[in-house]
Each structure stands twice: as structure tokens, then as C-alpha cells.
Amino acid sequence: MSGENPKSRFASEIERLKQQFLVGRDREIRFFQERLASNSLDCSIINLYGTGGVGKSYLLDEFRRLTEKAAARFIYMDCRLFTGSPYEFCKQLLHLLDYTSAQADTIDFDIAALTALCLREIHTFAEQGKLVLALDTFEEIGELELWLREHFLLQLSSGIQIVIAGRLPLQGLWLSSPAWRYLLFRMPLSDLDYEAVQLYLSRSGIKDEENIQYIWTRTKGHPLTLSLLVSTSLVQSLSPQSDSGQDSIFNYVARVWLKEVTNLENRDLIEAAAVLRHFNQELLSFVVDREVPAEQFQKLIGHSFIRKTEYGWILHDMLRDAIGYELRLRAPENYDRLWKRCARLYYGHMTNATLGKSAEWARADWVYYIGDRLIRTLFYQHDTFYQLEPLHSSNWMETEQYVKNRYTNARDVKIIQKDLESGERYEYSITAAEGLFGFKHFQLQQRYDIDSRSVKLIRNMQGELCGLASMIPIHTHTLGFLQSNPPFSDYFSGLSGAEINKLKSSNDAVSGYFIELIDVYDYSNPAMRHAAGLTFIHCMLSAGLIVTTAPAIPFFHTIFRSFGFERVKDSVHFAYDSQIPTPYFVLDTRGKKLKEYLGRMTAPIGIEQKSEKNDGVLTELLSIREREVFRQLIEGRTNMEIAVSLCLSEATVKKHVSNIFRKMQVTSRVQLINRYFNTTFG
Structure with missing residues (x-):
């Protein structure tokens, strides 16, 4: 026993607890187990879909555990990480298949060859045993959907189970074609029923019938809302009699959670992250206007309600909105200050033409910051999935x-x-x-x-x-x-x-x-x-x-x-x-x-752009390659991300970063970002 790896014991316990709190999905789990138990995985696609927060990713995690228990391979791919090209899809899949050969780098721009290599590798795994390929957040797949359906999936061999998960059911050609329609197994997810909520709360230590009725009434069985209620200990601090009926459940969650954050600096970071929407260490440091130590940032992103995305980390949508609402009421001047710094930050991304898809993301979010109240009220007041x-x-x-x-x-x-x-x-x-x-x-x-x-x-x-x-x-x-x-x-x-x-x-x-x-x-x-x-x-x-x-x-x-x-x-x-x-x-x-246009739109919120010459003066001492690195540094990208984007080694990027710091007389990325935005804006 003494030689057992403690980390393994913790990992096993975490896995057991995750399974324990997975309730109300027995039918879906049985169906997946039957698929795994079949002699061979014939050609089929499980289409898992449902609204945000309904538990799709949580169920996919259970599918992973069942797959590994059956001595099969589970490959999980998040469609938000692709730029809409077969190239990005294949490179990501090869990485997940542990493919390390330098051969892939020699055929980067030959999509046909890269696809063939990708298919060969996945077939190699399938020959060794059953394999499950899960595509999550499929609503973000974009134009890659056509290539995936008409080229990639058509060339897959038997022994591979495809799972496609997203907010929307597969539509269009998936249904108009009798062949594709025949291969689809629809698996819609809805909110939990009363018995499932009761079981979840019982396993959480909440067995009082009055509290169970209260939580059921407030959450309507929505899994994420239910999880947030329990995780923030709301039921211990509020009773049915204390419900004012005026604020939403998420405002309660935000208030109760913020009381648990005794460190004021951590509270400031959470509030800034809620206003910033997407963040990383450098961008968060810019918005709060102080250096955020790595240790503090690691503690921040360790919270269960913060998740990693292609562009950094984000608070969960529901919690982020609740904290923003609470902050506007409690500290409007601080909220306004954070808002303006976010607008300045996104302005920089808007004018950064080298950032590709990330610039498109920044532009979409920027409208939220610079749009007047009418725009935010008509188009941003609630999350809409279409x-x-x-x-x-x-x-x-x-x-x-x-x-x-x-x-x-x-x-x-x-x-x-x-x-x-x-x-x-x-x-x-x-x-x-x-x-x-x-x-x-x-x-x-x-x-x-x-x-x-x-x-x-x-x-x-x-x-x-x-x-x-x-x-x-x-x-x-x-x-x-x-x-x-x-x-x-x-x-x-x-x-x-x-x-x-x-x-x-x-x-x-x-x-x-x-x-x-x-x-x-x-x-x-x-x-x-x-x-x-x-x-x-x-x-x-x-x-x-x-x-x-x-x-x-x-x-x-x-x-x-x-x-x-x-x-x-x-x-x-x-x-x-x-x-x-x-x-x-x-x-x-x-x-x-x-x-x-940018200047005209930002003027009403008190952001004034300085002379166009300032940016040129700031970077005039940099080489062409250093300017490319600089543009990605102010985006908050890591050395590795910059290396991949510019086709450089990480060591070369580090050398460029060091030269940029020396020429601009700064010692950290935070100082660099602040100098850039202070030079650009009044």
C-alpha cells in the first residue's frame, strides 16, 4: 500500500465521485454500453445534443470512462479549437493520437496527404481495438462540417464509433440524405426530472424535503444551475422564506460565492474576469492594472467554474453574468473603469490584422463593449444559440x-x-x-x-x-x-x-x-x-x-x-x-x-485614440519578425502559441521576446501591454 501512487488514489476517487453525481442519464449510458459491447462498431454516429449547461460534456466524460474500462481508445476533440480548415483538424487529431513523426510537418499544405496520414493513424489504432472519436461543441465547426461529412467520415473504417455533441441536432444534408439519416442515432438531453434532482441532492447530503422542493422549484432540473447551487452552499445560507422573488438564482449564487472569497485581491480578479469575458494572465493583469503573480493566477483558474478555451480562460456564462450584475450595483465606478479598459484592449485586437481568427473573435466581443445600451439591450441581454x-x-x-x-x-x-x-x-x-x-x-x-x-x-x-x-x-x-x-x-x-x-x-x-x-x-x-x-x-x-x-x-x-x-x-x-x-x-x-470608425465608436465611452504615429514610434526599433512577435504578445499568447503561429521554435521566440523587452525598456509582458495601450489611447 505504501508504494501506491497517491495521485492515482486521488484520481480514482475523483472519477468515482464524478460517476456518483451523474444522475438521470441511465438510458443514454445503457445505449452507449450496448454499442461498446457489440462485436464490432459498425458505421454509425451518436448525435448528442441539448441546450447549454444540460450536461453534454459531463456525459461525454462518462463515455470516456466506459470506453477506457472496455480497454478501448477514446479521442475527445473540441470543435472550438479549429479555425475551420481540414489542416487544423488533422493536426489536432494527429496530436491526440500521439503522432510525433516530423513527416507531418513536410506536408502541412498538402491537405490530401495530411488527411491520408491522419486516416492511416486512426485506422492503426482501430485495428488494435475499438476506438471512439467524440466531437464536442459541434455548433462551432463552421464550414469544416462539409469536409468532415463528405471526405473524412466517408473514409473511416469499421471499429470506430463517432459521437457528435452540440447544442443543436444535426440538420441539413445529415437528414436529407437517407444514407446519413439511417446512420444517425439521436440522443437529445433535457433537464433532469424530479427524481434525478432528488437523487443528486441526496448524494450531496441534502435530504430535507422542504429544501429539495425549494431547489427543484428554483432550478427546474437544469443541471448546471443545480450544480452551482450545491457548490456555493446556497441551500445552507438561504431558506425558502428568504427568497425575495426579485433577483434571479444566479444573483444569489454570485453573492453567496463572493462571501466565500476572503482575499480581496482574488475578488478583484474574479470581477475583472467577469467583465473581460476571455482572459489570461497578461490580459487580466492589464485590466486590473497590476501584475498578477503566476501563483495567484493558477489558484484563480483552478476554480471549477473557470474553463480553458482557445483564447484563454472564461468564467461560466451564468456565473459571469451574475457577478457583472452584482458589480454594477455595488461598485458602478469600478465596473465602468474595468469596462473601459476592456474596450481599449479589444480595440487593440481590432486593429491587429495579423491575428486571424482571434481578431474575428475580438471584433465580435468588441461590439458588446462599444455598442450603446440599445444594442446591448436588444441583442446581448440573453445568450442566444442559433x-x-x-x-x-x-x-x-x-x-x-x-x-x-x-x-x-x-x-x-x-x-x-x-x-x-x-x-x-x-x-x-x-x-x-x-x-x-x-x-x-x-x-x-x-x-x-x-x-x-x-x-x-x-x-x-x-x-x-x-x-x-x-x-x-x-x-x-x-x-x-x-x-x-x-x-x-x-x-x-x-x-x-x-x-x-x-x-x-x-x-x-x-x-x-x-x-x-x-x-x-x-x-x-x-x-x-x-x-x-x-x-x-x-x-x-x-x-x-x-x-x-x-x-x-x-x-x-x-x-x-x-x-x-x-x-x-x-x-x-x-x-x-x-x-x-x-x-x-x-x-x-x-x-x-x-x-x-473605431475612434467614432469609442468616443462616447471616453476612449480617445492618440496619433497614428505613436504605434509606429513604439515599434520602429523592432525588426519585421520582432513586430510579428510583438503583435501576438499584446494578444496575450504564450511563447509556444506564437511559435506554432509563426512556424518558429520556442527558443527562437524566447530570443525575440528578450530583444523586444530590451528595446522597449520593459521587464515583463504586463509592462509591455500597458505601454502599448497607454501609447495608443488617451
Whole structure:
């Protein structure tokens, strides 16, 4: 016994406890065990899906334990870690398969060869025994989904069980194809029933019936909420009689948890992390404006409600929102200070063109910080999970039916939303006729023919079609159509020849988008409205020029102005109503106009950009390679992450970092980040 590894004993006990607190999933576990026990894993896909916090990842962890108990191999892949390319997928899978040969580095840009290598390695493992490949957070897979289904999965051999987990059930071609549909085993996860909650609480030491009834009423069986309640000891500090009925369960969780944090510095870090959303040691140090020691940071990220992502660490969404709400009430000036530093930080990411996908992530979050209260109230007040789906043959009839339903079921809509921060009430109306104006010249086949990317479908978390977007890419092959058809022609006919020539780009390198319409069944429904708004935000940040128009009613035009769009002078159309002139709105962030836009949007929150020369002065002593490293340092990336991004060794990156510190007269990354942002902003 004395020679037993203590870490192994702890690990075994942790695994046992995890299994003990997994309740209400007996049916799903039995099904998976039956699959493992079969003589061979024939071709099939288990599609595990359900809303956020329902326990998908927790159940996948149990699948891992069962797989390892059966002496099989379990490979877990988080789809948030990919950049949407087969290259990134294959490299990550090879890493998880413990593939160390340098051969992969020689075929980095040969996707076919890299895929073949990846398949060979996974088949080698499958020949040695059963193998389970689990893809989690599949809603983040993006355009890689087509390659995965039509190329990678088709070449897998028997003996490999695929598990695809995400918020949404698999849709589109997965269902329209009888073959794929036959191979799918749907496994929806819902909230726990009363008996499962009772069992969970009993195993947590809570057996009083009154407390069990109270917790059941408050959580409705939502697994994450239930876990947070128990982990923060809420039931010991609150009783059913103490419930004021005014605050949400998450505000209670935040208050009780913060009382348990006796160290004020740790509390400050948690509050900053809640405002920052994504963080790492350097970025957190910048926001709190002090050096965060490594030991303190390690303790921080050791909490169960903090998890690692591709871009750093985050607090769980529910707890983060609750802490932010509590901080705004208790210390509004501190909250405002943290907010502005976050906005400055994301501003730097917005202007950092070398960061690829991470810049896209920063831009999406930046809108949250710089958008006015209207934008945050209409589109960010609640988490919304939706999926954009390209138009194709399998969903064509469904799309046509959507348009027919919009005409058949058109009705007046009243949008009433209250800002939780200020208490301000927003109220807008859209008549049935106004809601259909965008479809007046919309022809599905025509939009698809000019560019197959023009039409996107908006699906909710149940996979139901709830909206449609027409966002036409602007390039050489679409300009003729845009110049001669309503509602686009009046805008493009007003451009000079030189301006038109600037828009003549290839199909792949689009010059911009004309957002013709983003429609949902019901704009008064918060979830549908949020999905429409975030679809608009995603498009407006994806290209340098965005042009749009909408019925001349306050709801749409106020939103355009809040996003920083400018009304086009002396250019209107009568495509919706021959008696009512409708204006165009444009957002142009091409070239130097990006910084002009950023300055215009940050001015209302008290952030002033200094001269453009300052950044150049700051980096003028650096070599070209050192500037590339510097840009990633201010993003907060580790030496290893920079090495992978720039195809350098970690030792070379360390040498560049040392040179940067010496030339900029700083001794740490935190000092470097602070100097950069203090130089950039007033």
C-alpha cells in the first residue's frame, strides 16, 4: 500500500465521485454500453445534443470512462479549437493520437496527404481495438462540417464509433440524405426530472424535503444551475422564506460565492474576469492594472467554474453574468473603469490584422463593449444559440415554405424591451406590411444564381427554421445585377466609375456585402431578435464595405445608427413603397477608415485614440519578425502559441521576446501591454 501512487488514489476517487453525481442519464449510458459491447462498431454516429449547461460534456466524460474500462481508445476533440480548415483538424487529431513523426510537418499544405496520414493513424489504432472519436461543441465547426461529412467520415473504417455533441441536432444534408439519416442515432438531453434532482441532492447530503422542493422549484432540473447551487452552499445560507422573488438564482449564487472569497485581491480578479469575458494572465493583469503573480493566477483558474478555451480562460456564462450584475450595483465606478479598459484592449485586437481568427473573435466581443445600451439591450441581454445554414437543395423547399408562411401569417409586431442596467424602456412597432417589404423583390432562385452564398437560413436550438438572411457578396460577378435591380440599383448607380472599379474583386475576395434583409418570424421574440442581430453583426464585421437598407421605420434605422452606419446622402429608393423614399446606410471600414470608425465608436465611452504615429514610434526599433512577435504578445499568447503561429521554435521566440523587452525598456509582458495601450489611447 505504501508504494501506491497517491495521485492515482486521488484520481480514482475523483472519477468515482464524478460517476456518483451523474444522475438521470441511465438510458443514454445503457445505449452507449450496448454499442461498446457489440462485436464490432459498425458505421454509425451518436448525435448528442441539448441546450447549454444540460450536461453534454459531463456525459461525454462518462463515455470516456466506459470506453477506457472496455480497454478501448477514446479521442475527445473540441470543435472550438479549429479555425475551420481540414489542416487544423488533422493536426489536432494527429496530436491526440500521439503522432510525433516530423513527416507531418513536410506536408502541412498538402491537405490530401495530411488527411491520408491522419486516416492511416486512426485506422492503426482501430485495428488494435475499438476506438471512439467524440466531437464536442459541434455548433462551432463552421464550414469544416462539409469536409468532415463528405471526405473524412466517408473514409473511416469499421471499429470506430463517432459521437457528435452540440447544442443543436444535426440538420441539413445529415437528414436529407437517407444514407446519413439511417446512420444517425439521436440522443437529445433535457433537464433532469424530479427524481434525478432528488437523487443528486441526496448524494450531496441534502435530504430535507422542504429544501429539495425549494431547489427543484428554483432550478427546474437544469443541471448546471443545480450544480452551482450545491457548490456555493446556497441551500445552507438561504431558506425558502428568504427568497425575495426579485433577483434571479444566479444573483444569489454570485453573492453567496463572493462571501466565500476572503482575499480581496482574488475578488478583484474574479470581477475583472467577469467583465473581460476571455482572459489570461497578461490580459487580466492589464485590466486590473497590476501584475498578477503566476501563483495567484493558477489558484484563480483552478476554480471549477473557470474553463480553458482557445483564447484563454472564461468564467461560466451564468456565473459571469451574475457577478457583472452584482458589480454594477455595488461598485458602478469600478465596473465602468474595468469596462473601459476592456474596450481599449479589444480595440487593440481590432486593429491587429495579423491575428486571424482571434481578431474575428475580438471584433465580435468588441461590439458588446462599444455598442450603446440599445444594442446591448436588444441583442446581448440573453445568450442566444442559433445556427446559420447555407441554402442548398436539401433545404430549398423548406426555405420556400418559410417565405410562404411569412405572407400567410404576417401580423403587426410590437417590440418592448427594458435595459436591465438603466431601467430605460425601448418600444418599437413593425406593421405586418412593413415586415414583408424586404420580400417584395426577393427571388430565391435569382439570389442563389448570382452567388450561392447570398442566402442563409437561421435555425434555433431545436433546429427549426426561424429566419432567413439575404446578404449578397459584392464582387465583379454580382455588380451587374446590383446595378440593375431593386432595391440595390439606386445606390450603385450613384457611385462613380472609380468607386465601382474598387468593388471589382474576385468571387473569393469579396469587396463587401449588401444586406438586403435579415428576417425572422417574430422580432418581438427575444431569441429570434438576438439571432437576427448577431447575424447582422457577424456580416458587418466580415468585410470592409457593408451597404444595407430597410423599411423607413425607427426600429431598423435606429439600430443602423447605433452600429455606426451612416446614411447615404442624396440616395434613396422607392422599391418598398412608391410613395415613401427609403434611404441606404453604409459602413465603410476599408483601409484607414477602420481607425476612423473605431475612434467614432469609442468616443462616447471616453476612449480617445492618440496619433497614428505613436504605434509606429513604439515599434520602429523592432525588426519585421520582432513586430510579428510583438503583435501576438499584446494578444496575450504564450511563447509556444506564437511559435506554432509563426512556424518558429520556442527558443527562437524566447530570443525575440528578450530583444523586444530590451528595446522597449520593459521587464515583463504586463509592462509591455500597458505601454502599448497607454501609447495608443488617451
